[in-house]
Amino acid sequence: MSESIIIAETSKGAVAPVTAELVSAAIAMGTTPTIIVPCTDSSIADNAGFEGAGRTIAVKGGCFENYDASSWAAAIDAAAPAGTLLAAATPQSKDLLARVAARRGLAVVQDVVAINGSNLTSPIYSGKAMQTVALSGDAAVSVRANIFPAANASGADVSVVDQSGDVATAVQEIIARASARLDVAEANIIISGGRGMGSPDNFSHLERIADVLGAAVGASRAAVDTWDDIPHSMQVGQTGKTVNPNLYIAVGISGAIQHLAGMRSSKYIVAINKDADAPIFAHADYGIVATWEETLPVLESALSAMMA
């Protein structure tokens, strides 16, 4: 198992930074990765060279215009050499990885957070336990962001392969997100509000801090269920999104087990809650026992001063 293939993460027509973390993960598995870049314009692969990685293959095809799992999997499978497949643990890449793996009869290990040779660790039961598995051959592995260091960039040795697949789904309409704000699943910093915010209008206080930090705004299920103005796309938790940001700020959120399931692996957690016994404090690196009304203005002005 000395060969590995990284399916580069792409976003907004460019190779996303998490791809450099996948190189470190591949090296931790004792492999030298080949980087596969699915694209419609192969010039994006010019930035996909990394120290410790082998060559870069730009797989160029019309099917990569919109995400269609079956044609993407077919095109990538045709262009990628054999070996262990790695991808970022984003919803789309986990899906794609599972399809490419099935084409090759490989087992899949998703959401890996630690690598020790061919032993891989990932959370199970929504993070209430960890599981370590051993690979006895090639496999397909997705790796969570913000865990492995990013490999340094280097000149890319790019070969371009024209390869498309039969598209099985037809996009009829793209519904743009109402706000231009980042989605919680894509953010490095998230500030979330719960029922303790009192009303959906009060989320504007969270939005202002999000603007200062370049953060996404999330919500608890109680907030989503109580207020029509807070869409389910903002929900973090068991039946919402699983997030893994560098910083998660929970405001007026009690810290129910199903909320924790979606955010407990955040690198740093700040909790603001008026109840000193709220369970969220057991998971917070920095806890502030106070109402949000007295806390958020202080936080906003302190952060604004720092970021200025």
Next chain:
Amino acid sequence: MPNIVVLVKRVPDTNARIVVNGDRVDLSAVKWVISPYDEFAIETALQHKEAAGGSVTALTLGPAAADKVLKDAKAIGVDEITRVWDDSWGELDSNGIQSALADAIGQIGGEVVYCGKTAADTGAGSTGPGIAERLGWASVSNVSDVAFDGGIIATAPAEGGAAKVAVSGNAVITCDKGSIKVRKPNVKGIMMAKRAQVNVISAAVPAASVTVVSQSPPPAKPAGKKYEGGDSAAEVASLLRDEANVI
């Protein structure tokens, strides 16, 4: 009229405390339920049948104890309940699970499959797309809404928002929570489910190439710092920059 299959998995209740004994999770005391996203899959499958006719078969892979979730699905309104299992199977990896489920869907004659976007125990999200690939079908994942207008029009996340995609032909749809309300079993359904017969079938599975080494409690977080009063937010902001280095 479509032959619809919905996958339901038996998992520990998401409120359950997960205990580790030795180097394995001990599930002897947990309450078992249908995996939460599979409830949305059941509802979507039933809506598909109501729009296009046909029948809905709930399918699970598991030992006899998994009959309970099939009966729960029957009470909600599915027509048939099928369990695929073979006592000779050892530990199955995702490759084995997908092979067996794809084989079972073939035996049932399924034409469209609904399942959860992730199971509450694995959190993986591999099964739906993996089965679709094995069957040579289309797949759309993390679907929040489905409309039935001749074919299937599924709403799924896309860069910058969501996309409505039309699917023609056979497909696997993995279901997210979305805005649909799931129906509850009624008294008649519960009575019918009691008498319902589970069809038990077998399937061929490949040898596992991924084996579990150990399971453990999540690493304990060192106790955090706790402050009183809103003014402490200024100090916390500095620590986020100077101690945690996250802003």
